[in-house]
Structure formats: structure tokens, C-alpha cells
Amino acid sequence: MATLQQVDIGPQYLDEKEEEILKKIKARKQELGDKLLILGHHYQQEATFQFADMTGDSLKLAKYAAASRDKQYIVFCGVHFMAESADILTTDKQTVVLPDLRAGCPMADMADIEGVKWSWSELDKILDSNTIIPVTYVNSSAKIKAFVGEKGGSVCTSSNAERVLTWALEKGEKVFFFPDEHLGRNSAFALGIPDDEVVLWERGKLLGGNTEDQLKKAKVILWNGYCSVHMQFTEEHVRMWRQKDPEIKVIVHPECRFEVVRAADKYGSTEVIINTVSESPTGSHWAVGTEINLVNRLHKRHPDKEVHSLSPFQCLCSTMYRIKPAYLLWVLDNLAEGHVVNQITVDSETAKLAKIALDRMLEI
Ligand code: SF4
Numbered sequence: 062m063a064t065l066q067q068v069d070i071g072p073q074y075l076d077e078k079e080e081e082i083l084k085k086i087k088a089r090k091q092e093l094g095d096k097l098l099i100l101g102h103h104y105q106q107e108a109t110f111q112f113a114d115m116t117g118d119s120l121k122l123a124k125y126a127a128a129s130r131d132k133q134y135i136v137f138c139g140v141h142f143m144a145e146s147a148d149i150l151t152t153d154k155q156t157v158v159l160p161d162l163r164a165g166c167p168m169a170d171m172a173d174i175e176g177v178k179w180s181w182s183e184l185d186k187i188l189d190s191n192t193i194i195p196v197t198y199v200n201s202s203a204k205i206k207a208f209v210g211e212k213g214g215s216v217c218t219s220s221n222a223e224r225v226l227t228w229a230l231e232k233g234e235k236v237f238f239f240p241d242e243h244l245g246r247n248s249a250f251a252l253g254i255p256d257d258e259v260v261l262w263e264r265g266k267l268l269g270g271n272t273e274d275q276l277k278k279a280k281v282i283l284w285n286g287y288c289s290v291h292m293q294f295t296e297e298h299v300r301m302w303r304q305k306d307p308e309i310k311v312i313v314h315p316e317c318r319f320e321v322v323r324a325a326d327k328y329g330s331t332e333v334i335i336n337t338v339s340e341s342p343t344g345s346h347w348a349v350g351t352e353i354n355l356v357n358r359l360h361k362r363h364p365d366k367e368v369h370s371l372s373p374f375q376c377l378c379s380t381m382y383r384i385k386p387a388y389l390l391w392v393l394d395n396l397a398e399g400h401v402v403n404q405i406t407v408d409s410e411t412a413k414l415a416k417i418a419l420d421r422m423l424e425i
Contacts, residue, residue, distance in 0.1 A: 065403065067162040074387040079108065082386045086112055089393035097396070098132040099389075100125060100147070102139035103331050104352040104381040109138050109389055118331040119143050119199050120218040123419075126150055126157070134158060134396050137405070138384045140166045144405040145203040149412045149419065157405045158396070160388040164380050166200050168316075171286035172240030174204040176264055181212075184237070184282075187273050193282075194233035196225055197418065198241050200288075205239055207411045210418035217422060219315050219330035222248040226281070228425045235279060237262070240286030247315045247322045249281045261285050291316035293376045294350040299324040302348040302371065311371060312337055313350030321350060331355065338368060353377045 074082070090097065090112065100122045101113025110116065115125045119139065126135055126147035135157045137144040144159040151157060184190055195214035197205050206216055213232070217225035226248050229236045238245035242261060249259045258280040262269030268276060276282065294317050302309045311325040312334055322328045327337060331351065338347050343365040349356045350371035360368040370376065395402045407415065 065162050067403075070388060070391045074391050077387065079386060082390050083108065086386060086390050086393060089390065089397050092397050093134065093393065095131070096133040097136065097393075098125075098129050098134070099136045100138060102143065102381065103335070103355045103358070104378050105138050105384060106354055106382055107358065108386050109384050110354075110358075112386075112389065113138060118218070118220075119146070120220065121332065123147060123150055123199070130155070134401075136160065136389070136392055136396075138389065140164045140169075140380055141405070142166055142169045142200055142202055145407050145415075146199065146206075146419065148405050148407050149203060149206075149415050156401055158392050158401065158403050159405050160392045160403060161383045161385070162403055164383040166380060168240055168286050168288045169200045169202055169205075171264070172197070172201055172205050172284055174202070174208060177205060177208060177239065177284075180262060180264075180269060180284075181208075181237070183268055184276065187268070187276060188235070192234040193237050194229035194235070195237045195239065196222075196229050197239040198222070198244055201240055203407045203411050203415045206418045207414035209239070210414040210416070210421070214418060215421040215425060216418045219244055220332060221422065221425070222315070223251050225422060225425055226252060230280060235282060237282045237284070239284045241316055242283045242285050242287055243291070243318055243322075244315050245281060245283040246319050247317075247328070249283075250319065254280050259283065288316040290352050290376050290378050291350070292318065293374065294318070294321050294371050296320045296324050298350075298371045298373075299348075302369075306346055308346045309348050310341075310346065311348045311350070313371065317350050325350065335359065338363060338366065341366065351376075352381070354382075 099113050101110045101116045123146045127150035137159050144157050148157040195209045195212050197209045199216050199218045215225050222244055260271050260275050260279040262282050263285050299311050312327045313325045315328050338359050346367040348369050348371045353376050356370045
């Protein structure tokens with residue numbers, strides 16, 4: 062996988078008025094017609110999100126990409142790992158483009174392939190690593206997915222993490238879960254795995270900072286990655302809302318800390334959050350613990366309900382936020398003129414192994 066750097070797109074895009082940019086995007090979309098598919102993740106800012114042909118969370122978007130064999134260009138308004146998954150699941154004739162290469166996921170970057178391989182070899186010193194099943198959250202690089210595929214493990218998402226963990230614990234004795242500690246811990250708790258059988262693997266420390274006995278006893282070993290957006294929600298925010306509004310219902314994403322998830326009324330993936338709020342009766346009050354662009358959209362779409370962010374501070378994903386309309390226009394202008402910029406490609410060996418891990422998840 063070539064590491065590309067985002068180029069400066071120049072003042073003709075960056076200094077242009079937003080309304081002009083939006084008009085030009087509309088025209089380019091029409092010009093590119095059926096050749097083009099724009100995918101938009103729920104965490105995108107509205108100005109970009111409005112141009113998406115299909116919207117969803119990372120799993121839904123990956124499935125849309127896989128099903129859109131007739132589209133030559135797939136422009137992914139999301140982050141790097143999502144565009145990689147789209148490239149893995151599409152054909153060699155299709156081109157996946159990420160409008161701004163700085164749109165990464167800090168949590169995915171917390172599990173780097175060298176660190177994961179080193180940790181695996183550390184574990185192998187004291188355990189039979191054949192009995193360990195690796196599971197990676199979809200928010201991870203193609204290299205990590207490939208490693209997991211090769212070692213007999215699976216990808217999971219926030220909506221099927223409990224099912225995938227159950228499968229992995231039937232297949233092996235232990236699970237090594239990457240990269241989100243919180244999704245892993247919340248899922249292990251939901252399955253009734255006792256606290257002392259869940260340990261944290263601290264990156265870079267010998268045996269992940271654990272004793273041999275702790276690791277031998279553990280059923281689930283959690284990589285200590287986290288999402289800085291969801292980490293900003295606290296138990297105190299839940300208390301504050303309950304004091305302020307006795308009718309409030311709290312719903313959070315499972316990337317939130319354990320105590321926040323326990324204090325909430327409900328937790329679930331982005332899709333679960335959207336469906337729960339949308340299907341709730343008129344007049345419902347919600348405090349939502351996830352990225353602010355999604356919360357604002359829910360607020361706008363449901364004027365008959367009260368929808369607030371769980372936190373009084375702006376919890377936005379600054380890397381997702383990078384896909385600004387100017388960058389979308391820049392890639393569309395180039396595609397219309399026959400140039401591909403910001404193409405995301407995964408090499409064939411990595412793609413083959415990563416696809417095994419993705420396909421396993423779909424089978425489970
Ligand atoms: S919200 Fe968190 S997990 Fe999602 S892309 Fe942003 S940093 Fe990554």
C-alpha cells in the first residue's frame with residue numbers, strides 16, 4: 062500500500078465561496094452520472110453529506126461498495142480504513158477515492174501492524190497462540206485485518222461484536238481484541254464474562270503490562286486503543302441530564318467508556334442510535350452520546366422530539382470533518398477530466414487475507 066500525502070488543492074478551491082463550490086459539485090455529479098457513486102458516513106458534516114448517493118455506518122457503506130459493481134468511481138466521504146475496505150470488496154476495474162488523505166481514524170492508527178505482531182509473539186512465549194483467536198473491529202487498517210484473517214480470526218462491527226466474540230470463544234480459548242478497548246469490554250460484559258477474565262494489553266509493554274497468571278486466566282485480551290470522540294462522554298454527563306430532565310433517555314455508542322454505557326438507557330451502533338431515535342414516539346427526549354454531526358442531523362430531522370448531545374462540549378470527529386466540499390469538488394473535477402487523484406489501493410496479498418477476515422464476519 063503506497064502511503065500518499067494530501068496535496069495542496071490550491072486557492073481556486075480553498076478560497077472559493079461555499080455556495081459556489083456546492084453548485085459546482087452538483088454539476089460535476091450530473092456530468093459523471095452513472096459512473097460515480099458517492100458514499101457518505103453518518104459522521105460527515107452536512108455540507109458534504111448532502112451529496113452522498115448512499116449513507117450509512119462503516120459496515121453498511123462497505124456492503125454498498127461491494128454491491129455496486131456497475132460504478133467505475135467510488136468516492137468515499139469517510140475515513141481511510143473505510144475506503145480500504147471498499148477497495149478490498151470491489152473489483153480491480155473499480156476505483157476508490159478518498160477526497161482528503163488526512164481523513165484517518167486515530168483509533169485505527171493505535172493498532173499498528175508491527176506492534177500487533179510483536180505483541181502476538183510476546184503472548185506466544187507463555188501461551189499456545191494457536192488457541193488465541195484475534196478479532197478486529199472494522200475500524201482498523203487493512204494490514205491488521207489481513208493479520209487477523211491469516212490467524213483464523215474475524216472482523217467485527219459495533220453491531221455484531223457480541224456475536225463475533227461468542228464465535229471466537231467457541232473456536233479458541235482466548236480472544237485478542239483490536240483496537241478498541243471499550244467496544245471489547247462492553248461486549249465481554251454483555252456476554253457475562255467476569256471482570257478478572259478480561260485484561261488490558263498496554264501497547265509497547267512486556268506482556269502488555271500483565272503477569273503471566275493474568276494472561277493465562279484471561280478469556281479476552283483488549284488492545285488499549287480508544288476513540289477520542291467517544292471518550293469525551295462521562296458518567297457525570299448522564300447524571301447531569303437525568304437531574305435536568307426526568308424524561309430524558311440516554312443512548313450511547315459502545316465505543317464509550319464502560320461506566321457510561323452502564324449508566325445509559327440503551328447503547329448500540331450508529332444505525333441502532335438512528336433507528337431508536339427515529340422510531341421513538343413524538344415528544345421523546347434524548348441525550349445522545351456519539352459524534353456531533355450525527356446528533357445535529359437527528360435534531361434537525363426530528364423536530365417533534367428533543368435530541369441533545371450527551372456532552373455540553375462539541376464532540377466531533379476532526380478527521381471525518383476533514384472531507385470538506387472543496388476537496389470533494391477537487392476529486393470530482395479531476396475524475397471528470399480523466400485524472401484519478403487520491404486513489405486508495407490495497408495490495409493483492411493484504412486484500413486477499415483481509416477479505417478472509419471480512420467474509421468470516423459476514424458468515425458469522
Ligand atoms: S469517531 Fe472515533 S472511531 Fe470514528 S473515525 Fe473518528 S476517531 Fe475514529
